[in-house]
Amino acid sequence: MHRDAPTRDIDETQVTVTPPKDSAAGVTAVTVALERAVEEMGLIRTARTLARVNQRHGFDCPGCAWPEPTGHRRPAEFCENGAKAVAEEATLRTVTPEFFADHSIEELATRSGYWLGQQGRLTHPMVLRPGATHYSPIGWDEAYRLIADTLRGLASPDEAVFYTSGRTANETAFLYQLLVRSFGTNNLPDCSNMCHESSGTALTSSIGIGKGSVSIDDFARADLIIVAGQNPGTNHPRMLSALGTAKDNGAKVIAVNPLPETGLMGFRDPQTIKGLTTGITIADDFLQIRLGGDMALFQGLARLLFEAEDRAPGTVVDRAFVDAHTAGFAEYEKHMRAVDLGVVEQATGLTREQLARTARLLAESRATIVCWAMGLTQQRHGVATIEEITNLLLLRGMIGKPGAGVCPVRGHSNVQGDRTMGIWEKMPETFLAALDSEFGINSPRRHGYDTVAAIRALRDGRAKVFFGMGGNFVSATPDTEVTEAALRGCELTVQVSTKLNRSHVVHGRTALILPTLGRTDLDVQDGVKQQVSVEDSMSMVHLSTGRLTPVSDQLRSEVAIVCELARELFGPDHPVPWERFRRDYDAIRDAIARVVPGCADYNRKVRERNGFQLPHPPRDAREFRTSTGKANFAVNELTWLPVPPGRLILQTLRSHDQYNTTIYGLDDRYRGIHNGRKVVLVHPEDIAAFGFAEGELVDLVSEWTDGSERRVHGFRLVPYSTPRGNAAAYYPETNPLVPLDHVAERSNTPVSKAVTIRLERTSA
Numbered sequence: 001m002h003r004d005a006p007t008r009d010i011d012e013t014q015v016t017v018t019p020p021k022d023s024a025a026g027v028t029a030v031t032v033a034l035e036r037a038v039e040e041m042g043l044i045r046t047a048r049t050l051a052r053v054n055q056r057h058g059f060d061c062p063g064c065a066w067p068e069p070t071g072h073r074r075p076a077e078f079c080e081n082g083a084k085a086v087a088e089e090a091t092l093r094t095v096t097p098e099f100f101a102d103h104s105i106e107e108l109a110t111r112s113g114y115w116l117g118q119q120g121r122l123t124h125p126m127v128l129r130p131g132a133t134h135y136s137p138i139g140w141d142e143a144y145r146l147i148a149d150t151l152r153g154l155a156s157p158d159e160a161v162f163y164t165s166g167r168t169a170n171e172t173a174f175l176y177q178l179l180v181r182s183f184g185t186n187n188l189p190d191c192s193n194m195c196h197e198s199s200g201t202a203l204t205s206s207i208g209i210g211k212g213s214v215s216i217d218d219f220a221r222a223d224l225i226i227v228a229g230q231n232p233g234t235n236h237p238r239m240l241s242a243l244g245t246a247k248d249n250g251a252k253v254i255a256v257n258p259l260p261e262t263g264l265m266g267f268r269d270p271q272t273i274k275g276l277t278t279g280i281t282i283a284d285d286f287l288q289i290r291l292g293g294d295m296a297l298f299q300g301l302a303r304l305l306f307e308a309e310d311r312a313p314g315t316v317v318d319r320a321f322v323d324a325h326t327a328g329f330a331e332y333e334k335h336m337r338a339v340d341l342g343v344v345e346q347a348t349g350l351t352r353e354q355l356a357r358t359a360r361l362l363a364e365s366r367a368t369i370v371c372w373a374m375g376l377t378q379q380r381h382g383v384a385t386i387e388e389i390t391n392l393l394l395l396r397g398m399i400g401k402p403g404a405g406v407c408p409v410r411g412h413s414n415v416q417g418d419r420t421m422g423i424w425e426k427m428p429e430t431f432l433a434a435l436d437s438e439f440g441i442n443s444p445r446r447h448g449y450d451t452v453a454a455i456r457a458l459r460d461g462r463a464k465v466f467f468g469m470g471g472n473f474v475s476a477t478p479d480t481e482v483t484e485a486a487l488r489g490c491e492l493t494v495q496v497s498t499k500l501n502r503s504h505v506v507h508g509r510t511a512l513i514l515p516t517l518g519r520t521d522l523d524v525q526d527g528v529k530q531q532v533s534v535e536d537s538m539s540m541v542h543l544s545t546g547r548l549t550p551v552s553d554q555l556r557s558e559v560a561i562v563c564e565l566a567r568e569l570f571g572p573d574h575p576v577p578w579e580r581f582r583r584d585y586d587a588i589r590d591a592i593a594r595v596v597p598g599c600a601d602y603n604r605k606v607r608e609r610n611g612f613q614l615p616h617p618p619r620d621a622r623e624f625r626t627s628t629g630k631a632n633f634a635v636n637e638l639t640w641l642p643v644p645p646g647r648l649i650l651q652t653l654r655s656h657d658q659y660n661t662t663i664y665g666l667d668d669r670y671r672g673i674h675n676g677r678k679v680v681l682v683h684p685e686d687i688a689a690f691g692f693a694e695g696e697l698v699d700l701v702s703e704w705t706d707g708s709e710r711r712v713h714g715f716r717l718v719p720y721s722t723p724r725g726n727a728a729a730y731y732p733e734t735n736p737l738v739p740l741d742h743v744a745e746r747s748n749t750p751v752s753k754a755v756t757i758r759l760e761r762t763s764a
């Protein structure tokens with residue numbers, strides 16, 4: 001029933017463009033989801049698999065981190081893109097040793113990420129020996145020996161880098177950081193460094209914890225929800241249902257985005273008959289903001305709120321909350337009253353009337369939630385921008401109250417859990433001390449490398465071994481040419497993966513591919529079925545159980561891989577009971593319960609009906625564990641992004657048919673792009689002003705402060721609704737344009753949403 005992998009690669013000359021769609025989801029979404037699933041898995045496996053996504057005894061969707069409802073769950077608790085994520089993993093196509101014998105590395109390096117991923121699931125551990133042209137099979141034990149020998153041969157444990165992508169479950173993450181710290185380094189970069197690090201940094205400084213303060217049920221109680229820098233129709237489709245419920249209950253929704261994203265403008269809920277036929281407009285107001293204008297927006301709104309307070313004293317500022325729970329209000333107020341609204345208009349591209357309308361809604365709302373994602377975090381001043389959001393909410397007393405709060409919407413399905421479990425290059429002393437006393441090890445205290453620091457270290461020869469627990473490091477990171485050279489300079493690269501990707505073909509002197517089970521796969525250890533646990537974007541922790549028969553008996557679970565490698569690396573006398581952990585994941589959870597804050601009684605609590613919610617002092621008790629013991633108002637100098645003459649500011653974003661570097665297909669249906677990905681969306685007047693015509697091919701040339709230039713070739717110009725001076729194109733094709741040193745202040749996150757470029761006609 002299922003179809004074979006495509007043999008042809010992307011043909012960018014086949015791109016077609018149609019007008020963007022005015023509503024998301026609906027019947028087409030259901031059809032596309034099922035077609036894709038049946039193509040990859042066949043009918044029976046599709047039926048069996050999709051029925052278990054996000055159900056209480058099923059598995060957690062490997063798509064996004066949006067939470068499941070706490071009450072009634074519908075029979076189909078997934079979305080089109082969740083179904084694609086599942087189909088991508090549960091596919092019956094395989095990449096076998098014969099495949100690697102047929103395709104040299106040289107050939108695979110010419111293939112697109114789309115083609116590589118579509119070939120299917122990896123089935124056997126493979127090695128690329130120094131100088132070899134092809135990967136060849138290797139036994140698991142020999143692979144572990146090779147890694148252990150190389151690690152032991154390093155001059156210092158800090159010469160190794162251990163990356164994690166956010167699919168990794170809590171049990172693996174906990175053991176993986178334990179292995180890395182037992183080995184002697186904190187070099188634990190993760191995808192979060194490129195994702196919500198700015199949110200974590202800002203929230204920790206403002207409210208004392210780097211996680212969102214709302215629960216899924218708060219959506220039904222909100223008066224006002226602002227969605228800034230996020231495209232939920234594509235990246236968190238189930239969030240549209242929550243926004244729909246909020247609207248049914250009378251809430252207003254404001255979208256803040258340079259692009260009129262389809263899901264926010266219109267939504268047909270495929271889960272209800274009513275939704276399929278009628279549909280609703282999600283956003284009551286759309287603020288089409290300039291790239292990087294959000295800090296100005298939130299500062300401008302603060303000024304308008306103070307003016308509203310002057311007109312009706314005691315009605316806008318929540319004095320009781322501010323006095324009891326916050327620090328730094330006076331300086332903040334002084335600073336905000338001086339904000340120049342003319343500059344705000346210029347920075348945001350919004351009118352005084354739009355600002356006033358938004359301020360009025362904020363002043364009237366008794367319960368406000370602000371949601372955000374990559375449009376805010378991947379900006380140079382992303383941390384300060386998120387602090388301004390928090391300031392506004394604090395001023396109105398909107399934290400630790402039903403229907404209100406901060407809501408960073410996470411990406412990878414367990415990226416938040418990985419951090420809770422210790423995947424961070426600078427875990428606090430309390431965590432390291434608890435780890436040491438539980439296991440009798442000596443965790444290093446020197447901070448490790450985050451993602452950008454790891455690339456610099458690999459580039460400069462200070463690190464020589466790269467180990468990837470999932471993900472696709474070379475394609476997800478900025479400055480592709482630099483990063484690829486850095487990886488090629490390694491002595492050893494190891495990738496624990498489910499599918500083939502570019503990080504397998506851009507490799508060190510020796511390279512290993514270790515194939516692993518995914519979320520959907522049945523995990524049996526010594527005859528006993530195992531389960532793992534995950535944490536969603538709203539701190540809910542629950543079990544996930546895969547049930548599909550793995551495509552190969554050579555696959556090992558991530559937990560098994562970590563434990564077996566640790567046994568080889570540390571020998572049988574190590575104080576950590578690696579072998580017991582491999583056999584019985586309950587034993588890992590018991591250790592988690594003793595080490596990780598908020599996880600007491602973990603084994604019992606993850607088995608409760610909806611799992612359990614981790615503690616969050618601001619949400620639960622208006623308690624703020626910051627430097628001042630109160631919620632901190634932050635004072636930031638207004639920063640925004642003027643467009644240099646003759647240039648554009650480019651944001652790099654996701655199409656509807658991809659999951660980060662995994663390309664499911666070649667359509668960005670809602671934006672009207674079909675059969676290709678090398679397009680650049682530009683305002684029609686900018687296209688004309690630069691002397692180009694719609695559909696022409698251009699090179700995108702990025703310009704960096706040190707005078708260096710980076711270029712990608714042959715992108716088709718598509719006229720699109722975006723502010724003048726702003727442009728958009730897909731990630732990862734545009735990652736070569738993002739300079740490694742172009743990072744957000746304080747969070748070190750690559751600035752993927754603000755790259756200064758010029759356009760040049762592509763020469764034939």
Ligand SMILES: Nc1nc2c(c(=O)[nH]1)N[C@H]1C(S)=C(S)[C@@H](COP(=O)(O)OP(=O)(O)OC[C@H]3O[C@@H](n4cnc5c(=O)[nH]c(N)nc54)[C@H](O)[C@@H]3O)O[C@H]1N2
Nearest residue numbers: 081229230231235291292373374375411412653654659660
């Ligand atoms: N199907 C699917 N689901 C996914 C993913 C996927 O690739 N595919 N990825 C997952 C991951 S890891 C993540 S982090 C999330 C990402 O979820 P999103 O953050 O929604 O992802 P992006 O495609 O990067 O979209 C960024 C959005 O911010 C807007 N934006 C860009 N710059 C600015 C700005 O300066 N200001 C404002 N206000 N808006 C701006 C863009 O127009 C766009 O709508 O999704 C997760 N879910």
Ligand SMILES: Nc1nc2c(c(=O)[nH]1)N[C@H]1C(S)=C(S)[C@@H](COP(=O)(O)OP(=O)(O)OC[C@H]3O[C@@H](n4cnc5c(=O)[nH]c(N)nc54)[C@H](O)[C@@H]3O)O[C@H]1N2
Nearest residue numbers: 165195470471472476496497498499501652660661731752
């Ligand atoms: N220019 C630009 N760059 C960006 C971004 C952007 O918006 N613009 N977004 C950034 C963001 S938000 C993120 S989160 C990163 C994403 O960075 P990563 O997390 O590194 O990238 P993914 O594409 O999600 O990784 C996909 C690979 O993970 C492997 N995989 C999938 N499931 C499993 C599993 O269960 N176990 C294991 N071991 N492996 C598995 C597969 O082999 C697959 O090829 O990219 C960042 N890079």
Ligand SMILES: [Mo]
Nearest residue numbers: 195196411412
């Ligand atoms: Mo992400």
